Amino acid sequence: MKRNIVIVSIVIVLGAFLTSCDEDTYVSASDEENILDEQEPLGLVTNYGVPLYPYLKVNKTGDYFRRIFLDSITYVNYESENGLPDGSLIVMETWSNGSQSSVFYRTKVNGEWLNGSFAPSSPDFSAPSEIVSCNSCHMTAENTDYTYTLPRIAMALENGAMEIMECDVPPLTPCDLEAYAAN
Numbered sequence: 243m244k245r246n247i248v249i250v251s252i253v254i255v256l257g258a259f260l261t262s263c264d265e266d267t268y269v270s271a272s273d274e275e276n277i278l279d280e281q282e283p284l285g286l287v288t289n290y291g292v293p294l295y296p297y298l299k300v301n302k303t304g305d306y307f308r309r310i311f312l313d314s315i316t317y318v319n320y321e322s323e324n325g326l327p328d329g330s331l332i333v334m335e336t337w338s339n340g341s342q343s344s345v346f347y348r349t350k351v352n353g354e355w356l357n358g359s360f361a362p363s364s365p366d367f368s369a370p371s372e373i374v375s376c377n378s379c380h381m382t383a384e385n386t387d388y389t390y391t392l393p394r395i396a397m398a399l400e401n402g403a404m405e406i407m408e409c410d411v412p413p414l415t416p417c418d419l420e421a422y423a424a425n
């Protein structure tokens with residue numbers, strides 16, 4: 243019993259730590275002009291050490307946006323009927339007022355999504371885990387493989403370019419689920 247309480251406490255503290263990471267900033271726009279150039283349709287991106295294709299940019303209230311990438315192997319072989327296969331890696335950047343905060347990622351292992359985050363300058367995909375705070379919010383997107391933006395992968399592939407969506411809600415609030423699926 244006591245042991246369970248200790249484990250739950252650790253999970254809560256870890257969750258709070260990772261959530262707070264979202265607010266930290268690491269890179270300013272002037273340092274990283276190349277990866278912030280949002281007008282350019284992005285192609286393959288390699289600055290996190292793994293080849294990634296961007297499929298969506300979500301603009302939210304204020305000078306705040308997120309860019310979401312899928313590993314290149316899954317992206318080029320993607321078939322929307324089957325959802326995302328084991329080994330899929332989704333990476334999400336967060337930019338606010340020209341500064342980048344922690345990079346979040348989720349990867350599918352044995353049918354389950356595991357979570358992780360790192361500072362943009364130190365990519366680290368080595369220890370994804372079941373983080374309760376991530377999984378509980380992503381539960382809302384159950385119908386799209388626990389992934390809010392899944393419908394946009396097929397759309398980006400079809401159009402041959404990163405999708406851009408406007409969503410006028412505060413940064414950490416999910417948009418309407420229909421908005422992620424809209425054409």
Ligand code: HEC
Pocket residue numbers: 260261300308310332333334346347348357358359373375376377379380388389390391392413414415416417
């Ligand atoms: C309060 C809800 C919430 C929490 C908590 C949350 N996310 Fe998300 N996540 C979202 C929303 C909403 C999106 C879609 C982008 C947007 O609208 O900002 C998203 C998108 C993502 C994506 C892109 C793939 C997708 O689902 O569309 C990744 C990767 C991701 N989150 C990782 C994480 C990780 C890792 C954590 C925990 C450290 C986490 N998220 C915690 C709501 C949440």
